[in-house]
Amino acid sequence: DTGVSQDPRHKITKRGQNVTFRCDPISEHNRLYWYRQTLGQGPEFLTYFQNEAQLEKSRLLSNRFSAERPKGSFSTLEIQRTEQGDSAMYLCASSERTSGGAYNEQFFGPGTRLTVL
Amino acid sequence: GNSVTQMEGPVTLSEEAFLTINCTYTATGYPSLFWYVQYPGEGLQLLLKATKADDKGSNKGFEATYRKETTSFHLEKGSVQVSDSAVYFCAPNFGNEKLTFGTGTRLTIIP
Numbered sequence: 001d002t003g004v005s006q007d008p009r010h011k012i013t014k015r016g017q018n019v020t021f022r023c024d025p026i027s028e029h030n031r032l033y034w035y036r037q038t039l040g041q042g043p044e045f046l047t048y049f050q051n052e053a054q055l056e057k058s059r060l061l062s063n064r065f066s067a068e069r070p071k072g073s074f075s076t077l078e079i080q081r082t083e084q085g086d087s088a089m090y091l092c093a094s095s096e097r098t099s100g101g102a103y104n105e106q107f108f109g110p111g112t113r114l115t116v117l
Numbered sequence: 118g119n120s121v122t123q124m125e126g127p128v129t130l131s132e133e134a135f136l137t138i139n140c141t142y143t144a145t146g147y148p149s150l151f152w153y154v155q156y157p158g159e160g161l162q163l164l165l166k167a168t169k170a171d172d173k174g175s176n177k178g179f180e181a182t183y184r185k186e187t188t189s190f191h192l193e194k195g196s197v198q199v200s201d202s203a204v205y206f207c208a209p210n211f212g213n214e215k216l217t218f219g220t221g222t223r224l225t226i227i228p
Contacts, residue, residue, distance in 0.1 A: 004160075033215065042123075042206050042218030043161070056214065091161065105151065106216060108161040 025094030123219025140207030
């Protein structure tokens with residue numbers, strides 16, 4: 001198992017451009033999460049999927065943000081018309097929920113660092 | 118509402134010193150509690166966890182006890198090493214499927 005992977009690791013873009021990030025979770029993890037981390041802060045929840053269903057979206061996720069997990073495996077996060085305030089580290093995590101409903105740990109990927117010029 | 122408050126850093130200690138990083142939470146229920154660590158240049162890793170009152174999580178010499186009466190989950194280590202230098206995050210799961218992270222505490226250990 002290679003862990004959670006994210007691509008790209010770094011992205012520099014100009015304001016107004018669209019960007020898309022990819023996350024590959026640990027195989028067979030049915031839950032996938034996206035978080036955003038700005039400098040000096042803890043990660044903030046954006047959204048999560050159980051299999052292919054997007055079950056919750058944070059108010060932080062404006063209508064310029066969209067996330068998909070079409071086959072219940074990898075996920076993409078797209079930001080349209082990027083703004084300088086979107087500059088952050090975007091983190092992906094995955095977990096598996098036990099049949100007993102316990103909250104298993106979330107395994108994090110290395111993140112995609114976005115810089116909007 | 119649900120929230121977490123973590124001791125602000127940065128914290129600088131000498132090697133072999135005792136470490137405490139405070140974490141308290143406010144919750145309407147009984148969250149699961151996690152400490153994550155971020156080493157320089159690496160991703161977030163789970164350090165330890167506790168899922169019910171009086172549970173003690175431990176790993177790599179670190180410990181934290183779930184204290185329901187004080188709604189706390191303080192991280193402790195008896196003798197820190199230079200390799201413990203990292204950013205530490207307290208992160209409750211308030212039962213709504215996502216982690217709520219504290220602001221993080223940057224720890225630097227001096228030889």
